[in-house]
Amino acid sequence: MQATRTFRRTAGAAVLAVAGALAVALPAAQAAPGHGHGGHDGGHGHGRTVDLQLLALNDLHGALEPPTGSNGQLTHEHPDGTTETLTAGGVEYLATGLRTARRGEARSLTLAAGDLVGASPLLSGLFHDEPTIEAFNALGLDVASVGNHEFDEGWEELTRLQDGGCHPVDGCYAEGREFEGADFPYLAANVVHEDTGRPILAPYTIERVGGIEVGVIAVTLEGTADIVTQAGIEGLEFRDEVETVNRYTRELRHRGVNAVVAMVHEGGYPATTAWNHDCDGPDGGLSGPIVDIAERIDPGVDALITGHTHQPYICTIPDPAGHDRLVTSAASNGRLFTELDMEYDLRTRDIVRASVEGTNHVVDREQRRDPRLTRLIAEWKALAAPVANAPIGWISEDIAGRGAGTPEFPLGDLIADAQLEHARSIDPGTDLALMNPGGVRADLVYAASGGEGDGVVTYGEGFTVQPFSNTVNLLDLTGEQLLGVLREQVTGGNEAAPKYLQPSDGLAYTLDLSASGADRIVADSVTVGGEPLDLGATYRVAVNSFLAGGGDGFATLAEGGNPVVGADDMAALRDYLTAHSTADSPLAAPAADRITVVGG
Numbered sequence: 001m002q003a004t005r006t007f008r009r010t011a012g013a014a015v016l017a018v019a020g021a022l023a024v025a026l027p028a029a030q031a032a033p034g035h036g037h038g039g040h041d042g043g044h045g046h047g048r049t050v051d052l053q054l055l056a057l058n059d060l061h062g063a064l065e066p067p068t069g070s071n072g073q074l075t076h077e078h079p080d081g082t083t084e085t086l087t088a089g090g091v092e093y094l095a096t097g098l099r100t101a102r103r104g105e106a107r108s109l110t111l112a113a114g115d116l117v118g119a120s121p122l123l124s125g126l127f128h129d130e131p132t133i134e135a136f137n138a139l140g141l142d143v144a145s146v147g148n149h150e151f152d153e154g155w156e157e158l159t160r161l162q163d164g165g166c167h168p169v170d171g172c173y174a175e176g177r178e179f180e181g182a183d184f185p186y187l188a189a190n191v192v193h194e195d196t197g198r199p200i201l202a203p204y205t206i207e208r209v210g211g212i213e214v215g216v217i218a219v220t221l222e223g224t225a226d227i228v229t230q231a232g233i234e235g236l237e238f239r240d241e242v243e244t245v246n247r248y249t250r251e252l253r254h255r256g257v258n259a260v261v262a263m264v265h266e267g268g269y270p271a272t273t274a275w276n277h278d279c280d281g282p283d284g285g286l287s288g289p290i291v292d293i294a295e296r297i298d299p300g301v302d303a304l305i306t307g308h309t310h311q312p313y314i315c316t317i318p319d320p321a322g323h324d325r326l327v328t329s330a331a332s333n334g335r336l337f338t339e340l341d342m343e344y345d346l347r348t349r350d351i352v353r354a355s356v357e358g359t360n361h362v363v364d365r366e367q368r369r370d371p372r373l374t375r376l377i378a379e380w381k382a383l384a385a386p387v388a389n390a391p392i393g394w395i396s397e398d399i400a401g402r403g404a405g406t407p408e409f410p411l412g413d414l415i416a417d418a419q420l421e422h423a424r425s426i427d428p429g430t431d432l433a434l435m436n437p438g439g440v441r442a443d444l445v446y447a448a449s450g451g452e453g454d455g456v457v458t459y460g461e462g463f464t465v466q467p468f469s470n471t472v473n474l475l476d477l478t479g480e481q482l483l484g485v486l487r488e489q490v491t492g493g494n495e496a497a498p499k500y501l502q503p504s505d506g507l508a509y510t511l512d513l514s515a516s517g518a519d520r521i522v523a524d525s526v527t528v529g530g531e532p533l534d535l536g537a538t539y540r541v542a543v544n545s546f547l548a549g550g551g552d553g554f555a556t557l558a559e560g561g562n563p564v565v566g567a568d569d570m571a572a573l574r575d576y577l578t579a580h581s582t583a584d585s586p587l588a589a590p591a592a593d594r595i596t597v598v599g600g
Contacts, residue, residue, distance in 0.1 A: 062120025114147025
């Protein structure tokens with residue numbers, strides 16, 4: 001049984017009824033070992049209990065089709081320490097896995113901890129993520145949290161995704177088809193209007209399922225304003241995650257709701273990236289921002305469902321009362337989903353903390369596809385095909401993005417070179433370009449994903465790599481400012497988790513991993529155009545509009561002078577691939593040798 005709410009449209013309820021009618025006997029998804037823990041009630045219920053199931057996911061990023069390259073892979077760890085790579089993901093399989101998990105459960109809720117949309121492949125991004133919202137309606141999502149990427153097109157566009165209506169610029173995408181919006185509530189407890197202090201969306205919801213009540217609170221990371229385009233969040237304030245969750249936990253308690261779950265779009269880093277690694281084992285453990293957050297959130301919250309870091313984990317972290325509490329994340333791109341099973345005490349109206357067990361399940365591609373999602377994808381693919389299938393270049397091998405696992409990676413260099421070439425078409429004196437690593441959303445894969453043939457790069461594949469519609473901006477920096485930008489990669493908010501800018505041809509330097517702070521950038525190693533960096537000189541630098549606004553903690557870039565705005569970054573990548581590759585002379589992966597790494 002799925003929870004329903006009075007705000008759901010009749011159409012939304014019908015979607016759930018159809019999804020339930022499609023249930024058939026299917027193989028169970030692969031699952032990691034479960035984890036349980038004691039809790040704030042001392043681990044003991046006081047009356048008759050009933051079962052409650054929560055299913056959770058995070059960071060889908062509009063990945064409706066099975067993701068390719070590293071975005072669709074998981075590392076599986078064997079008992080002997082060896083590993084293998086699994087392929088996973090795709091909402092047709094995710095819907096089947098969720099439906100299978102719900103079978104036989106009288107009380108089940110499905111939750112999503114942010115970044116459902118944004119940085120999406122062309123199939124969703126071309127249509128402002130309407131296809132992804134429709135997919136979540138079809139697979140029975142009950143509640144969603146906003147993440148930072150929900151603000152990629154601005155908070156007013158986010159409210160359209162919630163409420164429905166055709167896009168204010170593009171209109172409706174097919175005759176007689178008007179976008180109806182989400183059948184589930186988006187929650188944003190810590191995102192408020194600066195002038196009123198009121199949340200832009202509901203801070204929490206009370207889900208009534210099978211005769212019990214469960215409070216769900218959702219927040220995004222407080223630092224969202226530092227990693228999204230400023231124009232889209234003008235007039236908004238992002239408040240402290242812990243203070244916000246604790247405030248609404250007290251409010252729910254005052255309303256008689258003791259069973260509380262928090263979705264926090266902020267995450268951590270497990271000891272390994274294996275999806276089935278035992279986080280609580282001798283070689284486990286979790287680091288990162290979520291640890292401090294979890295340790296300070298009110299003990300009245302029974303579990304934390306997290307995201308943002310795209311990592312797989314189910315870990316126990318003590319709450320302020322010293323009792324273990326589960327903190328979970330299901331990686332990204334729909335490769336996993338989390339199952340939380342627990343008992344609800346009918347007398348205390350609370351979750352029996354000691355009963356909570358968590359398991360991550362692989363969304364494997366051996367199970368049957370959900371036919372409703374297959375039809376939905378086919379409809380949107382037909383609308384996208386004229387744009388998505390157009391070839392824009394040719395490659396001779398995979399060109400790895402962030403999955404390369406190194407500070408500099410081949411696709412980052414290629415994109416930076418494309419932006420440098422575009423910038424020089426505007427100002428021939430441009431010296432270099434810098435690309436933020438988080439803006440590279442996928443690999444370029446040699447093997448054909450459709451009927452285009454091996455080595456062909458389609459517009460849809462290029463869009464999946466760069467989906468943000470940023471512009472290529474030119475600006476002036478002094479040599480001293482440029483050195484400051486390089487140091488901002490490893491200092492300030494980036495010190496704990498460095499953000500290595502991808503350099504174009506023309507910039508080189510040494511990164512010393514044995515040093516700390518700003519000293520990791522070896523100042524006298526920096527060269528521009530083969531010449532030592534001159535701190536007093538002025539350099540012309542190309543960056544995308546996100547970085548030009550100081551995004552990702554690169555405040556110095558916002559101080560650049562003589563700004564000029566070029567074309568969008570996807571156009572720059574398309575033009576570069578078209579100009580530098582043919583079917584007979586495909587492009588090889590750049591060597592990624594502009595940053596010399598020592599001391600690692």
